[in-house]
Amino acid sequence: MKSNFFKASLAVVLCSSMMASCVSSKKYEDLQASKEAQEQELAASKAKVDELTSSLREREQKLADMERAMNEQQKVLDNLKNEVNAALKGFNQGDLSVAVKDGKVYVSMSDKLLFPTGSTKVNTGGKKAIDQLVSVLKNNQEVDVMVEGHTDDVSVLNGMKYLTDNWDLSVLRATEITRLMTEKGLSPDRITPAGRSFYMPVDSGRTAEAKAKNRRTEIILTPDFTEIYKILGIKA
Numbered sequence: 640m641k642s643n644f645f646k647a648s649l650a651v652v653l654c655s656s657m658m659a660s661c662v663s664s665k666k667y668e669d670l671q672a673s674k675e676a677q678e679q680e681l682a683a684s685k686a687k688v689d690e691l692t693s694s695l696r697e698r699e700q701k702l703a704d705m706e707r708a709m710n711e712q713q714k715v716l717d718n719l720k721n722e723v724n725a726a727l728k729g730f731n732q733g734d735l736s737v738a739v740k741d742g743k744v745y746v747s748m749s750d751k752l753l754f755p756t757g758s759t760k761v762n763t764g765g766k767k768a769i770d771q772l773v774s775v776l777k778n779n780q781e782v783d784v785m786v787e788g789h790t791d792d793v794s795v796l797n798g799m800k801y802l803t804d805n806w807d808l809s810v811l812r813a814t815e816i817t818r819l820m821t822e823k824g825l826s827p828d829r830i831t832p833a834g835r836s837f838y839m840p841v842d843s844g845r846t847a848e849a850k851a852k853n854r855r856t857e858i859i860l861t862p863d864f865t866e867i868y869k870i871l872g873i874k875a
Contacts, residue, residue, distance in 0.1 A: 708870040712742065715862050719744050719779060723860070726771040735768070743861050746772065750812075750854040757796060760812040761819060769816060772858065773823040781863040784820070784830045787811035789857065791850035792837040810834030816856060 716739045723737050723764055733751035738745050750756075753765035761769065776782055788809035795802045802808055813832035821827045842849035 656790070692747075702872050708867045712864055712867050715864075716742070716744060719775075719782065719860060719862060722775045723772065726775045727768060730764075730768055742864065745858050746858040746860065748856050748858070749851070750856070751851070753810060753816070753856055757802075757808075759801075759808065759815050761815060766819065769819050770823055771822050773825050776820075776825055776860070779860075779862070781816070782829070783861045783863075784825070785857075785859040786813045786814075786817050786820075786830060786832045786838075787857040788832075788834045789839060789853060789855050790837045791840075791853045793850065805836040806834055808834075809836050812856060816858070845869065 660747040669792060720737055720739055720769065722727060727735060727737070727746075730752065734749040736745075736747045738747075748765070748768060752768060753761050755762055788811075790805040790809050792805070795808055801811070810832070811834075813834050817830050817832040820830055837853065840849075840853040841855070
């Protein structure tokens with residue numbers, strides 16, 4: 640009787656031990672699986688952080704490159720503007736202006752400086768101004784030139800030879816200045832003449848002063864920014 644009780648007790652103890660062992664093993668496996676999952680999640684998070692850090696560095700480098708390119712562009716424009724101003728400083732500043740706008744240098748000269756009234760032939764003072772501007776452009780070979788003729792909205796006088804309207808006047812004046820610049824040694828493939836008539840006024844007023852402002856020639860200087868535009872992601 641005692642022997643059977645002992646055997647039964649031993650069996651219970653053994654079963655309990657085996658069950659405890661099975662529970663401990665299952666708990667260990669669960670903990671191990673949880674640990675591995677956490678490690679995988681941590682590795683994925685680290686990879687994401689590394690990716691974001693690399694992307695941020697690339698963006699910072701791109702911004703730095705763009706800032707340098709923009710500074711270089713502005714430096715080129717400012718230097719060109721200063722050279723033009725120095726070359727034309729002997730002329731009445733009321734008859735010309737030099738300004739940087741839209742990545743270009745605009746040299747605006749009044750018709751009073753360049754032409755007799757209603758004429759397409761440049762006067763002596765105008766030729767001197769053009770000559771000195773050409774000297775600057777010869778030292779800046781990568782600069783293209785657009786010569787734009789502008790008039791007021793007063794019709795040309797009837798009977799003026801070769802002039803039908805303000806289109807003719809603006810075009811012929813631009814062409815005449817272009818011709819003078821090429822005669823002074825500027826390569827013709829760098830210059831484009833254009834006539835704007837009275838359709839691009841700088842002053843919409845009806846006073847004599849407003850009309851005088853609109854009678855002008857704008858010589859637009861465009862440096863070669865091809866490489867800078869590539870950095871900025873701009874199509875030239």
